[in-house]
Amino acid sequence: MAPNAGYKEINVVHRASAVNNNNNKNGSSKKDVQLNGDRKQRPSNNKKTKSKSTSSWKPSNSTLMTLFSFIFFVSGLIFYYIPIEKLIKAKPIASDKEDFKWMVTTDQHVGPNVFLHDVPCHRPGYRRERAAGAEPQRCGTLIYDELVSLEEAARLRQMAAKLVYEIGETNPYSRESINLHWVNLHTVFKRGYKEKVFNETDFKLVKKASERAKTVIAETFGIPRNSLHFTTVAQFTRYRPMTRYSQFRHVDKVRVQSLIVTSILWLSTYDYDFGGGTTSFLTAPDSPPFTPYIVQPKINRFAAWTSGWENPHEVMQLLWGERLALIFAFTVNPNLGEKNMEALRTWAQALPDNPFYG
Numbered sequence: 299m300a301p302n303a304g305y306k307e308i309n310v311v312h313r314a315s316a317v318n319n320n321n322n323k324n325g326s327s328k329k330d331v332q333l334n335g336d337r338k339q340r341p342s343n344n345k346k347t348k349s350k351s352t353s354s355w356k357p358s359n360s361t362l363m364t365l366f367s368f369i370f371f372v373s374g375l376i377f378y379y380i381p382i383e384k385l386i387k388a389k390p391i392a393s394d395k396e397d398f399k400w401m402v403t404t405d406q407h408v409g410p411n412v413f414l415h416d417v418p419c420h421r422p423g424y425r426r427e428r429a430a431g432a433e434p435q436r437c438g439t440l441i442y443d444e445l446v447s448l449e450e451a452a453r454l455r456q457m458a459a460k461l462v463y464e465i466g467e468t469n470p471y472s473r474e475s476i477n478l479h480w481v482n483l484h485t486v487f488k489r490g491y492k493e494k495v496f497n498e499t500d501f502k503l504v505k506k507a508s509e510r511a512k513t514v515i516a517e518t519f520g521i522p523r524n525s526l527h528f529t530t531v532a533q534f535t536r537y538r539p540m541t542r543y544s545q546f547r548h549v550d551k552v553r554v555q556s557l558i559v560t561s562i563l564w565l566s567t568y569d570y571d572f573g574g575g576t577t578s579f580l581t582a583p584d585s586p587p588f589t590p591y592i593v594q595p596k597i598n599r600f601a602a603w604t605s606g607w608e609n610p611h612e613v614m615q616l617l618w619g620e621r622l623a624l625i626f627a628f629t630v631n632p633n634l635g636e637k638n639m640e641a642l643r644t645w646a647q648a649l650p651d652n653p654f655y656g
């Protein structure tokens with residue numbers, strides 16, 4: 299029934315247009331003729347006729363094959379030329395609404411001279427350091443890309459990955475948890491040797507980086523080198539994007555009152571090893587207050603900043619990849635820190651064993 303009816307109606311339409319043509323010759327209007335034709339030859343099912351007549355494109359199998367091959371070829375090209383990370387990468391760094399400036403990007407090299415982004419010190423915050431005769435003479439953020447050699451940085455990176463994986467920890471109460479894992483050097487010095495994931499060659503390299511960090515910091519911020527002590531915030535860190543998350547904006551000295559300078563040697567590279575994950579200081583020059591001034595981390599890039607109120611900062615949300623670093627935070631209070639890595643190791647190895655806490 300149905301196919302027959304459809305066949306008939308298609309014919310009717312054709313006839314109607316034939317009538318249309320004829321009637322035009324006879325001088326009657328096109329509209330009239332169409333209506334007449336319809337009325338005469340197609341008393342019902344007007345709608346049905348129309349839909350049947352317009353959906354008559356039936357591609358042959360070979361046309362379909364050509365179409366699918368074309369789509370397949372084009373998407374193949376797209377996936378070949380655009381890396382998958384780029385395709386799945388969400389919008390990068392810094393909110394759209396907020397203005398920002400780059401302090402330093404990965405294509406720049408900072409060395410042999412240290413770069414200092416000078417920010418006026420928040421003097422009241424350093425009264426204890428002042429009393430100890432070790433107040434910073436200058437404040438802000440320094441950048442230096444030649445702390446150790448690239449080959450040494452690559453070894454430190456391997457160390458970071460292995461140690462965080464083997465004996466790293468996270469803290470369910472800290473704002474950075476889930477995405478941030480770390481391993482404190484005092485844990486490394488205690489458990490790392492015992493569990494054979496750290497050796498004397500590794501120690502020498504960590505010591506070298508720590509001594510150079512101390513020298514650059516002392517000279518750049520004008521703090522007596524002998525006053526600088528390593529706190530227990532001496533650690534390898536690893537960020538992975540487990541959940542949508544951006545580190546909260548903070549001031550290091552508010553979190554740990556005894557700090558004077560915080561420093562970091564990044565061991566992986568922005569937009570290569572990871573996406574997002576830049577470090578943003580709210581101190582951009584010639585801008586409204588608290589405008590982000592953003593550093594793109596890269597392997598062997600060293601940054602250090604005075605820990606006071608002049609330096610609010612945050613780590614931006616990591617979008618993909620893995621971000622490794624080595625952090626040293628300093629105090630000038632000799633009761634709360636150690637002079638060097640040997641002293642930190644001696645202190646760590648004297649700690650009582652605790653299987654639940656490194």
Ligand SMILES: O=C(O)CCC(=O)C(=O)O
Pocket residue numbers: 550560562576577611612613623625
């Ligand atoms: O990981 C970073 O780039 C900065 C970390 C930080 O804010 C800190 O250690 O105080």
Ligand SMILES: [Fe+2]
Pocket residue numbers: 548549550560611
């Ligand atoms: Fe910080």
